[in-house]
Amino acid sequence: MPLVLLAQVSSSNSRVAIAWDFLGPCGVRILSMEAESATRVPRVRDVNRPPAPKWQIGEVVDVIVETPETNTLRIQLAEPTPYSAGQYFNIRIPVEGRPRPIQRAYSVGSSPTDGLDAIEVGIRETEGGLVSPVLVRQTSVGSQLEVRGPYGEFTWTEAIPGPVLLIGAGSGVVPLKSIIRYASHKGLSVPMHLLFSSKSAEFAIYLEELAKLEAEEDWLTVDHTFTRDSGDTRAKYHRRIDKEMISEVYRISEPAIAFICGPPEMVEEAESTLVGLGMDPALVKTEKYD
Numbered sequence: 001m002p003l004v005l006l007a008q009v010s011s012s013n014s015r016v017a018i019a020w021d022f023l024g025p026c027g028v029r030i031l032s033m034e035a036e037s038a039t040r041v042p043r044v045r046d047v048n049r050p051p052a053p054k055w056q057i058g059e060v061v062d063v064i065v066e067t068p069e070t071n072t073l074r075i076q077l078a079e080p081t082p083y084s085a086g087q088y089f090n091i092r093i094p095v096e097g098r099p100r101p102i103q104r105a106y107s108v109g110s111s112p113t114d115g116l117d118a119i120e121v122g123i124r125e126t127e128g129g130l131v132s133p134v135l136v137r138q139t140s141v142g143s144q145l146e147v148r149g150p151y152g153e154f155t156w157t158e159a160i161p162g163p164v165l166l167i168g169a170g171s172g173v174v175p176l177k178s179i180i181r182y183a184s185h186k187g188l189s190v191p192m193h194l195l196f197s198s199k200s201a202e203f204a205i206y207l208e209e210l211a212k213l214e215a216e217e218d219w220l221t222v223d224h225t226f227t228r229d230s231g232d233t234r235a236k237y238h239r240r241i242d243k244e245m246i247s248e249v250y251r252i253s254e255p256a257i258a259f260i261c262g263p264p265e266m267v268e269e270a271e272s273t274l275v276g277l278g279m280d281p282a283l284v285k286t287e288k289y290d
């Protein structure tokens with residue numbers, strides 16, 4: 001009586017049917033062998049997920065000094081790379097004494113509407129850091145950097161209803177400026193209100209660009225708070241971002257969605273304040289610069 005074995009070869013998804021009978025101590029005799037190739041059903045994840053970003057070489061084509069500790073690097077990409085306003089890229093550089101390059105995340109301050117063949121990152125030097133001092137102090141036009149992205153869910157498009165409240169501290173303004181720039185380039189009129197904390201006007205990243213955008217766009221309000229300059233009238237507030245400040249801005253802007261970016265402590269406090277004021281936690285998006 002022949003025996004039939006049906007086996008599935010998982011890597012190829014093919015099925016093989018083998019029929020054989022026993023020939024006593026001599027072994028077995030194969031009677032038939034049929035292979036059937038099963039149609040591979042692609043998983044939903046394969047179809048919808050964009051390919052994972054790959055490292056590519058970017059060339060620095062412009063360096064803009066924003067503040068004494070922050071530079072914008074305009075990086076020409078080897079491959080035009082689609083991204084959304086608010087996303088970030090990783091940059092890795094060789095560091096002396098380290099066997100492998102060290103990577104850090106940097107938000108994109110430009111907007112996809114600026115073109116997809118280059119990104120602008122705003123990098124603040126962290127004293128004693130491994131990567132940011134090199135990117136701010138030792139990187140110039142012509143420098144080549146390894147970049148990979150985009151990443152992140154901290155994004156906004158016109159498909160998401162406003163008004164939009166944006167809260168940032170220090171370099172946390174970078175992705176928020178990308179969102180504002182995107183809305184401006186697209187000619188949108190969704191109300192946006194930015195609350196932005198810096199040490200002083202001298203350290204406020206994009207100070208002039210934000211002032212220009214606010215003057216041009218009647219849907220945009222920019223409120224500065226300067227923590228170390230109580231006399232500068234360009235700032236509405238002169239202290240760290242706190243509950244009272246957020247509550248006041250919240251009442252004025254009546255946001256449908258909020259984006260908070262910067263040091264983890266500030267982000268967490270602002271988030272819990274907005275939720276305490278009645279915002280749906282799912283509509284309070286955060287990006288922490290750990």
Ligand SMILES: Cc1cc2nc3c(=O)[nH]c(=O)nc-3n(C[C@H](O)[C@H](O)[C@H](O)COP(=O)(O)OP(=O)(O)OC[C@H]3O[C@@H](n4cnc5c(N)ncnc54)[C@H](O)[C@@H]3O)c2cc1C
Nearest residue numbers: 104105106107122123124126128129130131132171174289
């Ligand atoms: C999603 C995301 C987006 C970001 N976007 C931006 C952006 O747009 N712009 C920006 O400027 N930053 C951004 N950051 C922060 C950035 O990724 C880096 O964390 C930052 O630049 C510091 O990196 P570094 O290598 O210079 O410092 P690190 O080497 O990471 O050091 C950070 C600090 O820790 C101290 N330290 C390190 N090791 C030790 C140790 N062993 N003992 C004691 N102290 C130590 C250092 O002295 C330094 O003060 C982002 C972060 C995230 C997560």
